[in-house]
Amino acid sequence: MRVIDIINKASEHLREKGFENPRLEVEQMLGAVLGLSRLDLYMKFDRPLTDDELDRFRALYRRRLRREPLQHLIGSAGFRNLEVKTDRRALIPRPETEVLVGCAVDFLWHRDCPVVADIGTGTGVIALSILYEIPESRAVASDISGDALLLAEQNAHVLGMESRITFVGGDMLEALDGRGPFDAIISNPPYVLSGDIEILQPEVSGYEPRIALDGGEDGLKYLSIIARGAYGYLKQGGLLLLECGEGQAGAVREEIARTGQYSTIEIIEDLAGKKRVIKAC
Numbered sequence: 555m556r557v558i559d560i561i562n563k564a565s566e567h568l569r570e571k572g573f574e575n576p577r578l579e580v581e582q583m584l585g586a587v588l589g590l591s592r593l594d595l596y597m598k599f600d601r602p603l604t605d606d607e608l609d610r611f612r613a614l615y616r617r618r619l620r621r622e623p624l625q626h627l628i629g630s631a632g633f634r635n636l637e638v639k640t641d642r643r644a645l646i647p648r649p650e651t652e653v654l655v656g657c658a659v660d661f662l663w664h665r666d667c668p669v670v671a672d673i674g675t676g677t678g679v680i681a682l683s684i685l686y687e688i689p690e691s692r693a694v695a696s697d698i699s700g701d702a703l704l705l706a707e708q709n710a711h712v713l714g715m716e717s718r719i720t721f722v723g724g725d726m727l728e729a730l731d732g733r734g735p736f737d738a739i740i741s742n743p744p745y746v747l748s749g750d751i752e753i754l755q756p757e758v759s760g761y762e763p764r765i766a767l768d769g770g771e772d773g774l775k776y777l778s779i780i781a782r783g784a785y786g787y788l789k790q791g792g793l794l795l796l797e798c799g800e801g802q803a804g805a806v807r808e809e810i811a812r813t814g815q816y817s818t819i820e821i822i823e824d825l826a827g828k829k830r831v832i833k834a835c
Contacts, residue, residue: 555608558599560584564615571619579624580615586628587611621756633679635686638709643701644676645766650824651742654797654831655683657822658740661793662688668737669693671730671787673780675721676766678706680740685715694736696722696729699765726776727783735789742797743776745769773799774806781809781832785816794834803829810834 561580568576581592587610590598603611614627623646625631631640633647634655640646658680662668667690672681675695685691697703703721710716722729726743730736746767752759758767769775777798784794794816798806803821810819816834824830 555603556599557584557588557595557601557603560603560608560611561595561599568618579618582624582628583614583618584611587614621760623757623761626761631677631679634683636679636683636713638677638679638682639705639712640677641705642761642763643699643705644697645742645762647677647679650826650828650830651680651797653822653824654740654742654795655680655687657795657831657833658684658738658793659687662691662738665737667691669734670738670740671734671736672696673726673729673739673741674698674743674766674776675706676702676742678709678719678721680742681706681719682709682713682715684740685718686713691718693719694722694730694733695719696724698723698725698729699763702763702766726779727787730787734787736787736792737789738793738795739780739784739787740795741776741780743769743780745773745777745797745799745802747771747773769799773802774809777802777806778809781806782813785813791835794832796832797830798832800828803832806832 564580565577581595585592585595587607617627625640625646630637631647634652670684670693672693672695675681675697678695681693681695685693695706703723707721710719744767746769748768748771751767777796807819810816818835820833821829822831822833
């Protein structure tokens with residue numbers, strides 16, 4: 555069976571099953587099996603697959619039909635300028651979080667050798683993206699999950715950034731005790747309402763770590779902890795950046811405002827127009 559035959563047949567089947575981007579997904583799975591980019595696949599449409607290659611593609615395809623995330627199947631996810639390893643140990647990086655990183659980069663660009671803290675680092679992609687885009691920056695990245703920290707360390711090593719980032723195990727702000735002060739504290743903490751997790755897409759509820767999703771009964775548990783306590787870890791003029799869920803921005807902004815410790819507090823929308831990031835200076 556040729557590359558083009560597999561793409562056409564598998565794409566049509568995924569479309570019938572309700573997948574939103576069937577051809578793209580098939581091309582990425584097939585590319586992972588063959589070690590080819592999407593462009594290379596187009597250049598080799600008539601290439602036949604060996605029996606072993608076909609078996610490996612079918613194994614991935616069956617897993618995708620069970621709604622295992624595509625990023626887990628191919629082993630990586632793209633985020634801004636980086637490609638990072640991702641698996642069940644941490645949340646898959648999402649496009650809306652690129653807005654969070656963009657705000658951080660814009661703020662840090664003019665600061666001398668900035669140091670940032672990334673709370674709940676997961677794959678490490680937030681801190682690593684900042685290090686990549688701000689060459690003189692350094693980072694402390696924390697997570698309560700030892701498995702997630704190992705994944706983040708692997709990504710830092712592959713990207714050649716391990717000398718510029720310190721990984722710390724611990725819960726929320728407690729992980730930063732004795733460290734800092736920081737030019738910026740950035741976090742995409744768990745913010746899904748506990749009762750909503752089971753009704754999320756099966757790719758999320760069935761395969762991503764609950765500890766990285768569950769924000770408590772109202773989704774604000776960890777957002778509130780950081781909002782109330784981050785100030786003591788920041789330099790004068792430092793920045794707090796928090797990603798939040800739909801409908802949560804107003805409550806988080808009020809939580810920060812009640813501390814009386816920030817001169818400006820802004821709500822930033824993501825590319826879909828949703829109030830996604832709280833920026834407090």
